[in-house]
Amino acid sequence: MKKKILVTGASGYLGGRLCHALVNRGYSVRAFVRRSSDVSTLPAAGDDFELFSGDVTDYPSLLAAFSGCHIVFHSAALVEPWLPDPSCFFTVNVEGLRNVIQAYKQTDMVEKIVYTSSFFALGPTDGGCVADENQVHHEKFFCTEYERSKVEADKIALQAGSDGVPIVPVYPGVIxxxxxxxxxxxxARLIIERFNWRLPGYIGHGNDRYSFSHVDDVVEGHIAAMEGGQPGERYLLTGENASFNDVFDLAAIITKTNKPRFCIPMWVIExxxxxxxxxxxxxxxxxxxxPPTVYVLKHQWAYSCEKAKRELGYNPRSLKAGLEEVLPWLKNSGLIKY
Structure with a gap:
């Protein structure tokens, strides 16, 4: 029997590409989306793809969406560095996950939940270290309320795994x-700002390091977690660790344009x-x-994905290879010129 897969957050950046990949692999997919969501980039409705309206904060609609599904990808999240009402992060990212776990407990067909967490849930890697899945957020400070909410949700996911819920948390880097x-x-938004000269220089002095994850690699990592991930185990779906200065330099080399000639002090950016x-x-x-974005930029966020490579066959591309795809796409979309 063909497995039925539920994808929450299906209209999002990651969720939409996950839907396409699953349909292309022959799975039957139910996309859980809000009525106000833009679904124009999702697969066409048919025998193997359906839209289901609801919200992860609306438990009855979520429970109804679980009906008949064997696998759940919980990728729905409120992803913003700042919002006027920070309580929204907890409503969606924390209570939404609680609702997913509760819906699992009230159904009898779901075999596995793949939960999209974030590298923020593990915390910064200040001091030059490269963290793995064993790192626990220090909780001494949070750069953003989004980060705080993902840390809290991570605790819920790990506790659920300990209690026997077949949940596999995955942690992408900067997608x-x-x-x-x-x-x-x-x-992509920062690249657009860079090439349109609204961001004319480097961000700070380039001491920041992020783990950059190409969206299609992250999608493959999610599917690998569905197929071979062990419930309760963490998997970092990260990639090459680099600074935004490295990104801007690589972009200049690929497009044969000039590199930035100065650094914009962090106090100016703040x-x-x-x-x-x-x-x-x-x-x-x-x-x-x-300001929360600037606080993030003041810290290190470097991670290793060796466990996912070893156990899931995760194979992230280099940052250069990813940029060689992204930059022409941005140009052909009319978003940058070079």
Whole structure:
């Protein structure tokens, strides 16, 4: 019998590409989306793909979506560095996961839940270390309320695993690649700012390090976690560790354009973030840069994905290979020029 798969957050940047990959592999997919969601980039409805309206914060609709499903990918999340009402992060990211676990307990067909966490749940790697799945967030500070909510949700996921819920948490790095330009694709947004000269220099002095994950590699990692991930085990779906200075330099080499010639001090970027927040409160449009984003940039976020490589066959591409795909896509989409 063909397995039925439920994908929450299906209209998101990662969730949408996951839906396409699953349908292409012959799975029957139910996309759980809000009524207000843009579903134009999702597969066409048919025998192997259906849309199901609801919200992870609306338990009855979530429970109904579980009906008849064997696998659940819980990728729904509120992904923003800043919101006027920070309680929204906990409503969606924490209570939403609790609802998923409760719905599992009230159904009898679900065999596995693959939960999309975040590298933020493990905490910063200050001091030059490269962390693995054994790292536990220190909780001495949080750069963003999103980070705080993912740490809390991670505790819930791990406890559920200890209690026998077949949940596999996966932890992507900074996801990038072609697709929707959303808060979940901040990498592309910064590249756009760079090539449109609204971000004319390097961000700070380049001491930051992130683990960059191509979106299609992360999708493959999710599917591998479904097929071979052990419930209760953590898997980092990260990639090459590099700074945004490295990203800008690589982008200049690939596009044969000039590299930035100066560094923008962090205090300037932070001041711009505060101004952006002020304008956001006036206009209602969320800012690209906000003070929490700057706080993130002041720390290290370098991780190893050796466990996922070893146990899941995860095979992330290099940052250079990923940029060689992303930059032409941005150009052909009319979002940058070079």
């Amino acid at each position: 990038y690649g072609p697709g929707k330009i959303t808060a979940g694709n901040v990498f 001041a711009y973030g505060w101004i952006s927040v002020l304008f956001s409160r006036i206009t209602g449009k969320l800012p690209l840069l906000s």
